[in-house]
Amino acid sequence: MEKIYLSELKSNETISRDLYNTHGAILVHKGTKMTDLLKHKLLKNDVQFFFSTRKLTPITAEYAKFFDDTTIRKAEKANKVYQESFDELANQFEFFKDNYHLNKKVITDIATQLADSISGSDQVFVGIQGIKEKDFYTYTHSLNVAVFSIIFANSMSLSTAETREIALAALLHDIGKIQMPDSILTKPFKLTVSEMNQMKNHPKIGYDILKNELSYSEEIALAALQHHEKVNKKGYPYGLSWDSLHPYSRMLAICDIYDAVTTNRVYREGMLPHQGINFLMSIVGSELDFSLTTQFVRSIAPYPLFTKVLLNTGEEGVVIRLHGNYPHRPVVRLIHHNLVRDLMSELTVFVSEVLK
Numbered sequence: 484m485e486k487i488y489l490s491e492l493k494s495n496e497t498i499s500r501d502l503y504n505t506h507g508a509i510l511v512h513k514g515t516k517m518t519d520l521l522k523h524k525l526l527k528n529d530v531q532f533f534f535s536t537r538k539l540t541p542i543t544a545e546y547a548k549f550f551d552d553t554t555i556r557k558a559e560k561a562n563k564v565y566q567e568s569f570d571e572l573a574n575q576f577e578f579f580k581d582n583y584h585l586n587k588k589v590i591t592d593i594a595t596q597l598a599d600s601i602s603g604s605d606q607v608f609v610g611i612q613g614i615k616e617k618d619f620y621t622y623t624h625s626l627n628v629a630v631f632s633i634i635f636a637n638s639m640s641l642s643t644a645e646t647r648e649i650a651l652a653a654l655l656h657d658i659g660k661i662q663m664p665d666s667i668l669t670k671p672f673k674l675t676v677s678e679m680n681q682m683k684n685h686p687k688i689g690y691d692i693l694k695n696e697l698s699y700s701e702e703i704a705l706a707a708l709q710h711h712e713k714v715n716k717k718g719y720p721y722g723l724s725w726d727s728l729h730p731y732s733r734m735l736a737i738c739d740i741y742d743a744v745t746t747n748r749v750y751r752e753g754m755l756p757h758q759g760i761n762f763l764m765s766i767v768g769s770e771l772d773f774s775l776t777t778q779f780v781r782s783i784a785p786y787p788l789f790t791k792v793l794l795n796t797g798e799e800g801v802v803i804r805l806h807g808n809y810p811h812r813p814v815v816r817l818i819h820h821n822l823v824r825d826l827m828s829e830l831t832v833f834v835s836e837v838l839k
């Protein structure tokens with residue numbers, strides 16, 4: 484991904500590629516003429532640089548030889564839905580930032596399309612967790628949380644309407660961050676205490692935007708307000724008790740932490756899925772509750788499709804299939820031998836490490 488500084492662009496130059504901001508939304512469209520006025524406008528909005536590509540790398544091409552055509556097609560479709568949802572979401576949020584107008588129908592359509600396409604192909608979707616860009620964090624995070632909340636809702640047999648609703652709540656849960664300065668949102672290292680305090684306002688701002696400005700339901704607005712509350716009442720903004728939270732808020736709190744710890748950030752590598760699961764279990768009792776967290780952990784495969792693993796036999800392989808109730812004993816296709824090991828039938832073989 485190439486970083487292009489505004490100062491490098493000549494006046495009257497016709498821009499040959501779309502230019503994106505740090506959130507992944509298009510700032511300057513391909514074919515636009517870079518005038519002095521436009522430069523001035525961008526500088527006024529504190530735009531100093533752009534990214535020239537926003538490629539959310541699909542992981543299917545690399546592993547195509549290990550999978551059958553149906554799985555590859557499913558994974559490609561999942562990637563397409565994800566990519567299109569990302570584009571729409573980024574554009575809607577950027578437009579909202581500048582004009583304070585959000586097309587609610589478009590956001591609802593994204594939630595519905597995601598919710599409807601994930602049912603029945605969870606394993607493939609978990610596999611798109613390979614898309615973990617360190618740039619464009621804010622919008623990919625909202626989308627990932629939506630994907631996890633749908634898988635979570637499916638595992639709890641929530642109705643179609645509820646699943647779509649929690650997906651919508653997930654897409655909007657961090658909307659309050661729109662009012663946070665980019666200098667805080669994209670800061671590549673730890674926030675100062677005052678920056679952190681400012682950041683901790685985003686749930687209240689989000690609630691206000693959703694409830695009062697955009698007239699969303701109380702459920703949707705509460706998910707934004709309560710997703711950083713914790714079991715030990717040390718969450719923010721209010722330090723509420725876990726039992727008093729709306730059920731969607733409790734579910735999103737779990738999805739939010741899982742995505743945050745498993746995503747690459749500028750200042751640190753994200754954890755692997757099984758490490759993320761271990762991390763969630765380590766904060767059960769203090770930050771999260773036992774029954775809901777174990778339910779989430781059961782719904783998320785520790786070794787999703789496409790995961791590269793090392794077996795205790797010393798062999799390296801790729802997870803090509805999961806057994807519904809035993810996701811920790813996947814079917815592994817060996818990389819250096821044309822062999823498949825089904826860990827459900829070879830009980831002395833197990834995954835000893837997840838490889839990058």
Ligand SMILES: [Fe+2]
Nearest residue numbers: 656657710711
């Ligand atoms: Fe948040």
